[in-house]
Amino acid sequence: MTTTSTPVERATAAAPVTRNFAWRGQARALIADLFERSPVIYWTDFLLTTGLGWTLVAVYFLATPWSAVQIVAFIVASLLFFRSGTFIHEIIHMPSQQMVWFKRAWNLALGIPFLMPWIMYSNHIEHHNHRRFGTPSDGEYLPLGSSPVKETLKYLAQAPLLPLFMLVRFGVLGPLSWLHGGLRRWVLTRASAAVTNPYYSERFPKRFEKHLKIVEVLCFVYILALAVLVWRDVISLTHVAMGYLLLACTLGLNWVRNLAAHRYINDGTPMDLAGQVEESINITGQTWLTIALFPVGLRYHALHHLFPALPYHNMDExxxxxxxxLPADAAYRITNRDSFFAAVRELWQSARQTPHERSAMRAWLPRPDRS
Structure with missing residues (x-):
């Protein structure tokens, strides 16, 4: 009798019973001089990228509708804002008192206008916790590679709705929750983390609540100001739609990029650091698409999980x-993929070979919904 194994079972069977992770010490010694951040690089990169992005937004809104100029301005502005936005990942890994004004500038130039203040991403640190990574309590992990293809399609279908989610979060739920304790508890548990796992349910850290309230007020004032401008016909509904489209595209780029961050074949079992690294992916092809889709060091995701404190500007080196x-048998070498398409193709093929009854996603579903 022939049985069909799942991608998780195949990966487990192929892996050695014990991992040789001794090479990590050698790896740390090889790059020991690369952990210092350069504020000059951070500020220069961020200000130039963001400034050019907002300049192209003006071109996008003022250009002749559907002209080549408008389309190019839209595409390039979206890519630039995507690059600026990914500095949120660097911010979260900085010590709390390091580059404080950079964090504030990021919020004012991008976080508040895009309704994504960086404190909402504080849950990212849990993604590096060996007790959480690759489990249902990891806000940035879904077992797409060990679940049927429909789960990947459901994941992608959320991307166009992300700006709407944030408008509701900061324009409606946030202000109302200030007036109702029960709703506030729900908002802090279910709507105060930047996650890709829709089943994630962890209370926002109490130590950051004051910070969260401040940025909630700023975001609400921003939304209210836009609403007044629309009411007074200073901004048309066409402009609102254009802004929504730009934001959806910018956020969607990161949503799609996430597909090549990990193999996503874990079944919910906690993984040690060696397992995290082997489950993560480096995109090593230096093409224009790699540069566009993986800015600010994101293409070295396995390297990031190996050394989370390594600044983006030193990752190439x-x-x-x-x-x-590193030794020829170091597992770091197996994390490399030539391109985004190679990583996504691997994910897609793995999902296609997973029958519904063997879906790892069942471990993520709330218990009453499991079958």
Missing amino acids: AHRRLMAS
Whole structure:
């Protein structure tokens, strides 16, 4: 009798019973001089990228509708804002008192206008916790590779709705929750984290609540100001639709990019650091698409999970050193993929081979819904 194994079972069977992770110490020594952040690089990159992005937004809104100029301005502005937005990942990994004004500038130039203040991403640190990574309590992990294809399609279908979710969160739920304790508890548990796992349910950290309230007020004032401008016909509904489209595209780029961050084949079992690294992906092809879809060091996701504190501007050099000097059997080498398409193709093929009854997504579903 022939049985069909799931991607998780195949990966487990192929892996050695014990991992050789001794090479991590060697890896740390190879890049020990690369952990210092350069504020000059951060500020220069962010200000130039964001400034050019907002300049192209003006071109996008003022250009002749559907002209080549407008379309190009839209595409390039979206890519630039995507790049600026990914600095949120760097911010979360900074010590609390490091580059404080950079964090404030990021919020004012991007976080508040895009309704994504960086404190909403504080849950990201849990993604590096060995007790949470790859489990239902990880807000940034879904077992798409060990679940049927429909789960990947459901994931992608959420992207166009992300701006609407944020408008409701900061324009309706946030202000109302200030007046109702029960709703506030729900908002802090279910609507105060930047996650890709829709089943994530963890209370927002109490130590950050004051910060959250401040940015909630700023976001609400921003939404209210836009509403007044629309009411007074200063901004037309066409402009609102254009802004929504730009925001949806910018956020959607990150949503799609996430598909190539991990293999997503874990079944919900906690993983040690070696397992996290092997489950993560480096995109090593240096094409224009890689540069566009993986800005600010995101293409080295396995390297990031190996050394989360490594600043983005040193990742190229760190990866080069590791590939040149690590042992041939170091698991770091198996995390590399030539392109985004290679990683997504692997994910898609893995999902296609997973029957519904063997879906790992069942571990993520709320208990009453499991079958």
